[in-house]
Amino acid sequence: MADEEERFPLQINGTPVRTPIALASMAGVVDAAYARSRAAHVGAAFLGGYAVDEPTIAAALTMAGRGRSEFVFDDPIGAMQREVVALEGSGLVVGLNLRAASPRGFVDVARSIGPSVVYEIDAHCRQPEMVGVGAGEALVHAPDRLEEAVRALAAEGVSVSVKFRAGVGDDREIARRCWSAGAEVLHVDLMDLGYPKIRELRNTVPLTLIANNSITTFDRMREMLSHGADMVSLARGANERTLAGLDAAIARYADDQGWYNSPKQLCRGGDVRSLAFCCMPVKSCPLIPTLEKIGLSRDRYIALKLDSVRGTVLEGGAQTCFGSLAWCCKASSPCMFRDMTLAQAGVSKKEYMQAKRRLSQQIMREVFAVPPGTA
Numbered sequence: 044m045a046d047e048e049e050r051f052p053l054q055i056n057g058t059p060v061r062t063p064i065a066l067a068s069m070a071g072v073v074d075a076a077y078a079r080s081r082a083a084h085v086g087a088a089f090l091g092g093y094a095v096d097e098p099t100i101a102a103a104l105t106m107a108g109r110g111r112s113e114f115v116f117d118d119p120i121g122a123m124q125r126e127v128v129a130l131e132g133s134g135l136v137v138g139l140n141l142r143a144a145s146p147r148g149f150v151d152v153a154r155s156i157g158p159s160v161v162y163e164i165d166a167h168c169r170q171p172e173m174v175g176v177g178a179g180e181a182l183v184h185a186p187d188r189l190e191e192a193v194r195a196l197a198a199e200g201v202s203v204s205v206k207f208r209a210g211v212g213d214d215r216e217i218a219r220r221c222w223s224a225g226a227e228v229l230h231v232d233l234m235d236l237g238y239p240k241i242r243e244l245r246n247t248v249p250l251t252l253i254a255n256n257s258i259t260t261f262d263r264m265r266e267m268l269s270h271g272a273d274m275v276s277l278a279r280g281a282n283e284r285t286l287a288g289l290d291a292a293i294a295r296y297a298d299d300q301g302w303y304n305s306p307k308q309l310c311r312g313g314d315v316r317s318l319a320f321c322c323m324p325v326k327s328c329p330l331i332p333t334l335e336k337i338g339l340s341r342d343r344y345i346a347l348k349l350d351s352v353r354g355t356v357l358e359g360g361a362q363t364c365f366g367s368l369a370w371c372c373k374a375s376s377p378c379m380f381r382d383m384t385l386a387q388a389g390v391s392k393k394e395y396m397q398a399k400r401r402l403s404q405q406i407m408r409e410v411f412a413v414p415p416g417t418a
């Protein structure tokens with residue numbers, strides 16, 4: 044695991060994620076056996092979805108009756124417990140995708156199964172029966188209820204993920220509410236909104252972001268990772284060949300480049316993390332409006348970067364544009380001054396990018412110090 048932890052410095056529910064690829068749930072399909080058979084190429088699996096209280100079980104029965112594939116159990120908690128046990132020792136971060144009509148339905152599962160798994164609120168399902176009982180996508184249309192469900196689960200001391208379709212409600216509002224209520228993960232079906240939506244969410248909350256929908260090529264995976272996603276997930280395309288290809292490609296990329304989800308430069312459409320590559324705020328470019336938008340003064344931005352790099356490989360760089368590698372561009376942008384500085388210090392480009400990643404974490408911590416409504 045040590046190599047993987049360095050490759051992918053990513054944890055969910057306090058557990059290292061061995062590769063930033065997840066299995067997204069498909070009701071009636073994604074269970075422990077399905078996840079085990081793909082465990083070599085994924086880091087997390089969201090089993091289900093499971094209907095967990097009376098109204099949603101009734102809805103699932105009606106849906107199954109009209110031919111939809113569903114998991115329907117008289118004793119869903121017992122069934123889920125068996126699935127969780129079947130994945131012990133698999134090395135996967137396990138999540139349970141749950142449909143409930145009230146916070147109580149989610150909480151009862153968490154109390155029975157405990158903190159070893161992630162509880163994913165299914166705010167995604169748009170089947171009329173599920174929405175009709177106030178579950179699935181109904182929660183996106185009633186953000187107060189969604190927030191209440193997140194808060195109730197988080198109060199049980201468990202890790203909470205929220206799965207939803209982008210573009211259905213006010214995505215930034217949903218994200219902020221999930222953050223302030225204690226969610227750890229946002230699992231976002233981007234529909235056809237693509238990477239601009241993931242960037243918008245990255246610029247809104249510090250939660251772990253899983254990008255979903257038709258991400259079956261490495262180009263598309265990198266597109267998501269370079270605009271703020273921490274992971275990608277697959278449902279329909281989660282065959283072994285595709286998963287193995289993505290897993291191998293992202294491992295190679297991380298080993299080569301040092302930062303598996305490095306952002307683009309801000310002026311090339313990068314998200315807030317790309318402030319790690321930005322210059323001193325001295326010219327007319329997207330930096331100054333971005334600082335204004337996130338409420339970081341120029342002086343604080345300068346102090347934050349200089350303080351964060353003190354004692355690191357980024358501190359030096361007298362021959363670079365602004366006198367320190369703190370202000371230097373991505374390793375992929377050609378620059379002989381930066382490269383000379385790195386060569387003289389015996390620092391590889393990979394180490395440089397790893398240091399930039401740590402700098403971006405410090406910036407993120409400052410930008411997202413306080414969830415909305417809790418100051």
Ligand SMILES: Cc1cc2nc3c(=O)[nH]c(=O)nc-3n(C[C@H](O)[C@H](O)[C@H](O)COP(=O)(O)O)c2cc1C
Nearest residue numbers: 067068069070091092167206232256257277278279
């Ligand atoms: C047959 C099927 C069942 C699904 N069931 C669920 C579900 O129970 N809960 C959920 O959150 N998403 C469910 N989804 C949505 C997927 O997890 C995923 O968001 C969607 O298929 C888009 O991702 P993809 O392009 O990788 O398939 C289901 C999708 C399919 C195709």
Ligand code: SF4
Nearest residue numbers: 309310321322328330
């Ligand atoms: S500060 Fe530099 S890297 Fe950042 S947006 Fe401006 S020109 Fe681009």
Ligand code: SF4
Nearest residue numbers: 363364371372378381
């Ligand atoms: S020295 Fe090179 S890498 Fe550093 S800020 Fe100037 S142009 Fe960018």
